[in-house]
Amino acid sequence: MNSTDTSRLPLKVVPLGGLGEIGLNMMVVEYGDTILVVDAGLMFPEEDMLGIDIVIPDFTYLRENRDKVKALVITHGHEDHIGAIPFLIREFPIPIYATRLTLALVEEKLREHKLLERTVLHTVQPRHPFRIGPFEIEGIRVCHSIPDGVGLAIRTPQGVLIHSGDFKLDQTPIDGRRLDLARFGHYGEQGVLALFSDSTNVEREGYTLSERDIGQTFRQIFRECSGRIIVAVFASNLHRIQQVLHLAREFDRKVFFSGKSMVTNVRIARELGYLDFDPDSEATLAELQRLEDHRVLMLTTGSQGEPMSALTRMAFNVHRKLSIKEGDTIILSSKFIPGNERAIQNIINHLYRQGAEVIHEQVKDIHVSGHAYREELKMMLNVVRPTYFVPIHGEYRHLVKHKKLAQQVGLSPQNCFILENGDSITFLNGRAIVEKQAETGRVFVDGKGVGDVCDLVLRDRRHLSEDGMVLVTLVINKEHREVLNGPDVVSRGFILEETKPEILDGAKCLILDVLERYQAEGEMMDCGDFQLEIRRELKRFFQKVLERRPFIYPIVVEI
Amino acid sequence: MNSTDTSRLPLKVVPLGGLGEIGLNMMVVEYGDTILVVDAGLMFPEEDMLGIDIVIPDFTYLRENRDKVKALVITHGHEDHIGAIPFLIREFPIPIYATRLTLALVEEKLREHKLLERTVLHTVQPRHPFRIGPFEIEGIRVCHSIPDGVGLAIRTPQGVLIHSGDFKLDQTPIDGRRLDLARFGHYGEQGVLALFSDSTNVEREGYTLSERDIGQTFRQIFRECSGRIIVAVFASNLHRIQQVLHLAREFDRKVFFSGKSMVTNVRIARELGYLDFDPDSEATLAELQRLEDHRVLMLTTGSQGEPMSALTRMAFNVHRKLSIKEGDTIILSSKFIPGNERAIQNIINHLYRQGAEVIHEQVKDIHVSGHAYREELKMMLNVVRPTYFVPIHGEYRHLVKHKKLAQQVGLSPQNCFILENGDSITFLNGRAIVEKQAETGRVFVDGKGVGDVCDLVLRDRRHLSEDGMVLVTLVINKEHREVLNGPDVVSRGFILEETKPEILDGAKCLILDVLERYQAEGEMMDCGDFQLEIRRELKRFFQKVLERRPFIYPIVVEI
Structure with missing residues (x-):
């Protein structure tokens, strides 16, 4: 980093979402007349956001700098990183850059919203940098609970920024694609101005298990089950789905896919070669009814107790075509997301009432997190060795703890910044200044209305709901x-x-x-x-x- | 058990709450013209019970048998066992039997509701049986997260029933009062008709830690803290409070008690000799302000993120007299009860914003459960060796798993019954029959109204809350x-x-x-x-x- 060239302009980074909260990830990187947006995620509503369908970031800062907004780069295909894209693209028809699978998921979403013609989609190849205005951007492969995730190296006139994306270390990933530690290290060797790193699991000691580690638990369950097996999992967790599909082959079970997003994601992943699955192993609904129980595997959504999901409807025995029967084993293969526990437990109780057995992460190791634990976070910090550090993707306490962690590995407290949404960090000639930059907040989407339900309206709803x-x-x-x-x-x-x-x-x-x-x-x-x-x-x-x-x-x- | 005496009447047990749910514990034991009620607990509302303050059991079955209802026996002083007492006593002015501390907590509650003169309170001494109509009842000491809990042996003309109460095994309880395994064994030797046992933790393998085990973690925190320490804990968890008070003495901190129920419970426990605490160690609010930080310990309620609690108000900086400051350490020493996680995490984030450090059960061993794990449940089954078994206190899945556990230790499946609220199990000459007995459900308390908010009204509230x-x-x-x-x-x-x-x-x-x-x-x-x-x-x-x-x-x- 050459800090003497005074012709350079300041480099500004403004998080618009995802700091002080889980979800809603969005970050602005700004130099001169170019704004690059990293991710455009949604958040699912909290309990007191009555009647709200989804929450998206506030685009006011982008509106105020409309002419500068040049491109959107996406780190991976989870809803908390792509869910706000339709709302963004409707207003800002900018090109989108992402890896192959991520881009396919984005494309599907834009097609649904009839917005596909409003933008241009560019495929990002890891290790192949591309240029947007003053920025040279490179995707660096990371492991996560969805394939094809990347972190970003953003080379700017003020130095290199590293954005970790959502990542974990997995030495034995299902798809064989490891986190590209060498590439993070390459930038670390050259000198990194600032690291922005995922804080989600900063409260968890040690290392995450490998996705492959839970395969043994699954195999054991498959070995012992003589009835039908129903696995509920996030439709985006294609690694998990792949493992289950391998077991289906091993134990000679045919697979029925249930749930709209499950069917869509499996189709996309197969088309792009991200899923190894013999089409003959798929069962139609008619076949499903005829198969002996020990030949049946169902893959479904609804692991969070979502009210309209296939699993929930089966549990309450109101699904038109599918039902639970005595001897079924249901595997809920995901985390109980805080706020959803009651709904999930409710489903579990109903599944038991129907005579099923239910296995979930609180009784067996059938889930691993996609977010780095403390030791992995330290490794990222040590490999990238940034001058400045900004923890991202986390509630306030996560950011504080991640900052402390950075100090443990040797960063100076003055060089670690806790930013909140709407704050900016400006880099100029090796120095960094944090300021309040933008009025930002959360925008509520309720039905077709975006932003027409505000806190005042919610207060009335709460009042009405009470008495x-x-x-x-x-x-x-x-x-x-x-x-x-x-x-x-x-x-x-x-x-x-x-x-x-x-x-x-x-x-x-x-x-x-x-x-x-x-x-x-x-x-x-x-x-x-x-x-x-x-x-x-x-x-x-x-x-x-x-x-x-x-x-x-x-x-x-x-x- | 003599099964040839045909002059005996059937013995009926009807759970009115606590089966298929956590909380709301209430059970009817009926023989001839005598109904004995065991416990009268409340439940805190679930998320979809909008505007509801508390939930109590439906007393319809008692109303239909009004003349038979003779007495209420309480196993311990938790709200899910005593919270419905005022509502019960208002309608059924029957005498109440409980151990000393439990009775004092009940007395306080009745005084608040101006119902003290409506009933007579009888102290139960463990190992000292007392008689109610055809029943001879003995309290058997158990360990739990509140002192002075008992299980019950109820000798009836049809045989002995054992009700476990809420229990755990603790070989080193803080108050030295161990679960009276010998007494459970005594009944087991003599022959027990049926065991009704707590299912809350049937999903957890092994044994609970002793309450004393977490003392070391607490001591470590006290040793390292130079700022103020604030411990949030259930006001009824007097064992925990005792441990913290001992540490306060050891580390020369004065204690300020905050929160109405904390102050009340500590007062009662001290009066009755259940807390060892030097009155000079208590700090007034004025002293609190003057003390150096390392001399301050606050004991407060609000560990569940209750909106009106002192801790919540401090976290949001709206408490009139108390505030959080940089360097404070807050210990949330209780379980995150499902449904409360978001509220608790919200408080934690705000405490960090105020500059505090927060320690909770998900990052350090500062909480143990008061409910038996699987090995302890097996021990209870093996010691009591009942002819029949009915799992109680649990959601449906817990009851199913507890039933399976009973079979693992040798009970025959035909002798294990999953009952739901309102079902009855009738014992006659050694046989048992389960039937649907009573229409029962949950009664909502909203403000001063009891039962005037029904599902229809809640549906309107939900509709109003949505849009x-x-x-x-x-x-x-x-x-x-x-x-x-x-x-x-x-x-x-x-x-x-x-x-x-x-x-x-x-x-x-x-x-x-x-x-x-x-x-x-x-x-x-x-x-x-x-x-x-x-x-x-x-x-x-x-x-x-x-x-x-x-x-x-x-x-x-x-x-």
């Missing part, structure tokens, strides 16, 4: 304020009215009391005041008799 | 169906109206279209049809433009 609502309708004569119709009081989600008819009757009496005041006060009280007063009285009343705070909406019409 | 609501008001002339006022369309929790004013405008136009039809149709269409038609049209419209399904409530007033 329901009470509607009051009253039509009165404008002149004399006499009742023409009502007061009618109806409630929803508030109380089963039959059990306590006195509640709404009491409410009516109160409204009539307020009306008397309204009639008496004349000009001292207008209709707005009257409605406010109704709300206030009812609020007090419901609090007193029920300790509830429903949403109260009085509608007074004067004619 | 909010849209209200339509229209006043028309009865005779000519001309508009006198409106249509007005307002929404809550549906959409931020400013972002898409065309949505509600579009809705208004649609309503006017429907009105035209209403005006044209005359008697063919009444006002009810009109409102239905408005709802139908709007539903279709919102689905089309936004893919949302708000709650639509049209109010048409004809005057």
Whole structure:
């Protein structure tokens, strides 16, 4: 790194998502008039985001620098890295760069959203750098729970940035494609300005198991099972799917694929040669019904207890075509993602009710993580040996712990930065400055609406969800304020009215009391005041008799 | 057991809660005209029970047999065993039997609910049987995460029932009170008709650690900490609290107790001699502010991320008197209960933002379970050697696995029964029959209302929470169906109206279209049809433009 050339412009990196949260990964790399976007992921809604379908990053910073936005580079094909692409491309029709499999998954997604013609897709070959404006970018192969992931080396006029992508070390990966440690080391030798590295598993000591290690547990289960086997797994976990398909061949079971994303991903992976699977081994639904139990393997989605998934519908016995039967063994081969445990446990209980046996990661080693543990994170830090370090992909505590880890391997605390979404880190002649850069946040997608549900709307939903609502309708004569119709009081989600008819009757009496005041006060009280007063009285009343705070909406019409 | 005496009546056991779920523990033991109730616990609401405060068992079966209900026996003082007592006692003013500490906690609860005079409290001494009608009952000491727990031996004319309570084996309990294996064995030798045993941890292999084992980890943390230490723990976990208090003495830290239940439980336990703690070691709030950091220990509730707890308020920096500072170490010394993970992780992130270090069970051994693991469960089965076995306290999968475990240690499958709440098992002359006995379910407590929120009301709350609501008001002339006022369309929790004013405008136009039809149709269409038609049209419209399904409530007033 030559720090004396003062003609160079500052290099700016602005994370727009994925720092302080898991998911929603997106990062801006900016030099002069060029903005490169790395990843465009979604996040699945948290419990208090009522009614929200997905969450995407806030593109405001990109909008403010619209002309600069030149390209999108994707590290791998998980939803938390590609899920926001349709929303991004709709606004910014920029070219997309990714490896073969990743690109195929992106293509599928864009086709679904009818956006394929809005962009150009470029295949990234690891170890084959490509140029975007002032940047020379190279994909560096990493291992992860989806094939074809890469980290990125981004050569800029201010020095080289390394973005780890999501990675783990796996010395015996299923597809034989190891993390390209030599290439990370090559850049480390040359000098790396800054490393941005995945923090997801910084709380876990040691090393991840190899994907191959769990194969033995699977084989044992296949050996002992005489009934049908149903494996639920993320459709993107093609390594896992490959292992299971190998076992199906070994134990002479035919395979039925269930779930839309499972079918799609398996098709794409087979077309591109990422899955080794004999088409004759696939069972149709009709064959499935005829096969003896010990010849059946089903591969399905729904390992997170997703309400509409095939597995959930089977568990609750409401699937139109498939059902669980006594003697089935269901393997949930994924992590219980925090927030989903209750849903998953619920499915498991129902599967047991149907007479099945269920095996999951909490009782057997049938899952390994795709994210590096502490020792692997240290190795990345030591191989890349960056001047500056910014932990990414993690909640706040992960970022703090990753920063501490970096110090353990010798980085100076002054050179490690905890950034949050919207912060920028600017590199100029070997120095780094962190600032608050952009207003950024999360954008909610609800049905077809993007961004039209904000915190205010969610607050109302939460209020409505807590104690329901009470509607009051009253039509009165404008002149004399006499009742023409009502007061009618109806409630929803508030109380089963039959059990306590006195509640709404009491409410009516109160409204009539307020009306008397309204009639008496004349000009001292207008209709707005009257409605406010109704709300206030009812609020007090419901609090007193029920300790509830429903949403109260009085509608007074004067004619 | 003498199975030839035909003068004996059948003995019936009916679980009313705790089978097929964790929490809500309650069981009826019935012989002739006597019903003995074992435990009366609550459950905290699951995510989809919107706005519900707590859940209690359905007492219908007791109501139908009101005259028979003679006494309540409590195994230990956890909320899932005592939390429904006020609701039970309000309806059934029966005497309560429990050990000293348990009884003191029950007394406190009844006093709060102003129900103390409605019942009589009897102290149970382990190994001192007492009689209730045809039953002779003996408390058998067990270890658990609260002191003074017992299992029960219930001698009946049909034989002896053993109820394990919640138990674990702990060879080195903090209070020196071991599980009374000899006494369980004594009954086992004499012959036990049926064992009802805790299934909570049947998925966990081996043995639980002793409570004392985690003391070393705690000591290590105390040794290394130079800042303040804040331990968050269940207020009922007096063993844990005792260990921490011993360490406070050892490391010369003064103790500040925070959180209502913490203060109450510590007071009760000290009064009864269940906590060894020098009153001079307690710090007042004023002292707390003055003490040097390395002299401070805070014991607080909120280890589950409860929104109103002291710890949560400190984490979000909204506590009026206490705050977190750089260098604090917070120890969350309890399990992450499924369903609470997101809330807990959220707190942890905020604590890190405040500059604190957080230690929890997922990074260090600072928690042990109070429920027996598989080897301990086997030991209970082997010592008690029952003729019949019924797994209790567990979700469905736990019950299935516990049943299988019982078969592993030699019980015959025909003698192991999976019961669900409301099923009965009847013993008559050595035989056992399982039947569906009672309609039972869960009763929701919301504020002051008990049972007035049912599934129907919850469904409305869920609907309202998903996409909010849209209200339509229209006043028309009865005779000519001309508009006198409106249509007005307002929404809550549906959409931020400013972002898409065309949505509600579009809705208004649609309503006017429907009105035209209403005006044209005359008697063919009444006002009810009109409102239905408005709802139908709007539903279709919102689905089309936004893919949302708000709650639509049209109010048409004809005057």
